[in-house]
Amino acid sequence: MSIRVNFENNLEELKSKITEMGELSIVALERSFKALKTQDVEIALKVIEGDTAIDNLEIEINQFAIWIMAKEAPVSRDLREIIGVLKISSEIERVADFGVNIAKATIKIGNTTSLLDITQLEKMKDISIEMLRKALRSFLEENILLAKEVGDLEEDVDQYSAETYKRLTAYLSEHSEETNQLVQLLFVNRFLERTADHITNIAESTAYLIKGQIYDFNS
């Protein structure tokens, strides 16, 4: 097999691992939110346990990428692609971490009557998952238009987040007996806003590896 074909095969394998990691992160986000919504500590614990698999995948991806670099010493675009994979896997790992954070908040909230309805958190979660799917497709198909769409969706999440912050703090000033839950929901609000930021970073890394130029979709 030629070196070129070898490199392409290795890159394909890396990409399929990234896809797997992305799918697991989507599951983590969906599940952690389900746990939060249904106040199900069992599901929350599953999300926390499941995170090891995602962490291990990241380590595997890193080691594989290092092995490719050592073996094939890729240059220019190929090298950019490998570095892109390293960056994207670390961003996906952070998204999964936010799933774990939401699961932990769920456990801290316990089973007091849920105040989720006064927030826009579910919408933020839905948009974040849409963003992650687009960011992954954008990376796999090297589609810069999809990457730009991710940046646009992030603005929606930011708006819902600002609204949720206002609603939660207003409610908090009048219901001190709910302090614990409201503080945890304020954290979840931040986690989801940050999730969207990191997914935007994936889109930016993708844009960088397609165009060889640094983008900032966050601002």
Place this chain on the structure above:
Amino acid sequence: MSIRVNFENNLEELKSKITEMGELSIVALERSFKALKTQDVEIALKVIEGDTAIDNLEIEINQFAIWIMAKEAPVSRDLREIIGVLKISSEIERVADFGVNIAKATIKIGNTTSLLDITQLEKMKDISIEMLRKALRSFLEENILLAKEVGDLEEDVDQYSAETYKRLTAYLSEHSEETNQLVQLLFVNRFLERTADHITNIAESTAYLIKGQIYDFNS
């Protein structure tokens, strides 16, 4: 010059850039906390503006590391060292980001009477800076004992953080008129706890590049 000498020189330059980035992050943390303590919006804005320099340094380090990999195709320990530099620079960048987050919280708090005294945030900041200095020295001197000390200090930060959370939420249930400031201080508490986590990651990356083995000082 031999390839070896070249590589060593390049690595030294990378390390000096890491040191510079680390110093700037320490300044960012110190300043952001000073802004919080003295409720000085001017200083807070300086921290936010100063973050661009740190971000740029990270980009510079990444590009330089990529250039070294492309040019010299390092293997085994050399490669581990370059990958270590990439990981460490991204962790330092995150520490600096928490400085920015504290600065933003400062601005949101404004000039209502400070409630900082009921928290352990200053201690957490002091320990975090001590941890960062140790982690950087551990990396530069390839000293694994220092890396382990970082892991121990992180436990202290975690304890102060748990205590601060309790105090702030207890105070919050009785002083709803201070909701805004207290919520922001709860965020700062989390930022500092996460800062300590990321500094611990630096120590773990250092341990990995010294020993070629993955460590988890967080658990």
